[in-house]
Amino acid sequence: MVKFYLLPFIRRVGICRRALPPAGSGAVRCTAEPFDAWTHPWCRRRFPPVGNMSAGRPFLACACFFSDNIFVGRYGLHVRYRDERQLRRDYGRALRERGCRSEEDFGVALREIEAEVNRRKELIYQSVKRKAIISKCYKRKHPQVYTLQESFLSPDFLDIVRYCTSPDAHLHGLLRYLESFSEKRIYRLPVFTEEFCQAFVDELENFEQSDMPKGRPNTMNNYGVLLNELGMDETFITPLREKYLRPITALLYPDLGGACLDSHKAFVVKYSLHEDLDLSSHYDNAEVTLNVSLGKDFTEGNLYFGELSQDPTPVPKYIEIEHVGAQGLLHRGGQIHGALPIASGERWNLIVWMRSSAIRNQLCPMCNKKPELVEAEGFGDGFTEDLKDNVLGTVDLCSLW
Ligand SMILES: O=C(O)CCC(=O)C(=O)O
Numbered sequence: 001m002v003k004f005y006l007l008p009f010i011r012r013v014g015i016c017r018r019a020l021p022p023a024g025s026g027a028v029r030c031t032a033e034p035f036d037a038w039t040h041p042w043c044r045r046r047f048p049p050v051g052n053m054s055a056g057r058p059f060l061a062c063a064c065f066f067s068d069n070i071f072v073g074r075y076g077l078h079v080r081y082r083d084e085r086q087l088r089r090d091y092g093r094a095l096r097e098r099g100c101r102s103e104e105d106f107g108v109a110l111r112e113i114e115a116e117v118n119r120r121k122e123l124i125y126q127s128v129k130r131k132a133i134i135s136k137c138y139k140r141k142h143p144q145v146y147t148l149q150e151s152f153l154s155p156d157f158l159d160i161v162r163y164c165t166s167p168d169a170h171l172h173g174l175l176r177y178l179e180s181f182s183e184k185r186i187y188r189l190p191v192f193t194e195e196f197c198q199a200f201v202d203e204l205e206n207f208e209q210s211d212m213p214k215g216r217p218n219t220m221n222n223y224g225v226l227l228n229e230l231g232m233d234e235t236f237i238t239p240l241r242e243k244y245l246r247p248i249t250a251l252l253y254p255d256l257g258g259a260c261l262d263s264h265k266a267f268v269v270k271y272s273l274h275e276d277l278d279l280s281s282h283y284d285n286a287e288v289t290l291n292v293s294l295g296k297d298f299t300e301g302n303l304y305f306g307e308l309s310q311d312p313t314p315v316p317k318y319i320e321i322e323h324v325g326a327q328g329l330l331h332r333g334g335q336i337h338g339a340l341p342i343a344s345g346e347r348w349n350l351i352v353w354m355r356s357s358a359i360r361n362q363l364c365p366m367c368n369k370k371p372e373l374v375e376a377e378g379f380g381d382g383f384t385e386d387l388k389d390n391v392l393g394t395v396d397l398c399s400l401w
């Protein structure tokens with residue numbers, strides 16, 4: 001495992017809560033984590049503990065985060081960046097075709113890319129700082145929305161979860177409850193109540209209007225809120241994923257680790273006429289994504305979905321899907337997708353990128369290689385040190401959960 005310079009960073013600000021076990025030490029194998037986990041009502045299987053560890057192992061990131069999938073907004077292009085020469089060689093033509101014609105244009109793009117690489121290198125440190133300030137100084141308007149309660153969830157969603165956790169649940173039975181879109185394994189389901197969505201968006205607007213420090217949700221969305229920085233991970237998103245979503249994804253996406261989605265990155269994206277209007281085509285750093293429409297009032301802004309990133313076709317077939325308030329879409333993270341421009345109003349959507357360490361430890365979905373692991377904070381990018389030498393093995397571990 002590559003030891004990266006992020007750990008000194010983290011230690012310096014005094015927030016490091018763990019030490020990585022020395023490579024190859026028995027500690028990696030430790031699964032004796034106190035399981036205050038969710039227990040499946042019928043099979044009594046226990047799910048991994050809430051928190052930022054997976055079976056006793058800290059979450060990690062892949063080093064490709066600092067060089068791959070860098071989005072050059074002005075040309076709508078994702079690039080891999082090592083140095084200027086490599087950029088000219090690998091992307092000179094694609095950039096020219098997109099309007100980057102002069103040396104001056106190229107210089108501007110290069111500076112944009114370098115700024116993004118530097119932003120990524122500073123990201124953990126900045127995010128930890130923001131989170132600490134928000135937790136100390138931000139005055140919540142609707143404190144109740146920070147802790148998931150069953151009353152926030154649509155009764156139809158609870159029926160679906162009940163079905164999925166019943167002893168004889170199977171995929172075809174579940175599909176009767178969901179709206180399916182083509183063969184792309186995209187499904188619509190009710191998630192929240194309208195009242196919850198309104199209170200949640202009102203809270204997010206209150207935060208947005210405050211003078212608290214704010215990070216960008218991801219490399220492509222400029223507006224919205226990172227929910228871990230707001231303090232919603234442990235009390236809201238983790239129980240939502242573990243107790244409610246995972247029984248559903250276990251049936252829908254068993255091949256993607258749907259039964260063992262053990263971490264996430266959750267954020268809210270916001271589109272309005274004077275901010276972001278749309279979202280370019282991309283795939284998510286996730287095995288499975290949940291996208292819930294929270295409101296407010298808007299027109300247009302549909303999502304579109306193409307092929308899987310690993311199966312590009314010469315003429316990709318896109319389907320367009322409308323947002324339905326308080327309802328969510330589940331899709332594979334690797335499914336190429338984007339959002340069309342809104343024509344009026346404001347659109348807020350909750351996005352949960354759910355990750356399975358058992359799957360991504362084999363292949364990083366962002367660089368398509370065996371991940372080069374680097375230390376990270378919180379859930380990192382959902383990787384863990386490989387258990388391939390462990391007697392449990394990753395597949396067994398997955399089915400244990
Ligand atoms: O705009 C949306 O609703 C989709 C956002 C999205 O795909 C993402 O942030 O990964």
Ligand SMILES: [Fe+2]
Pocket residue numbers: 282283284337
């Ligand atoms: Fe996405």
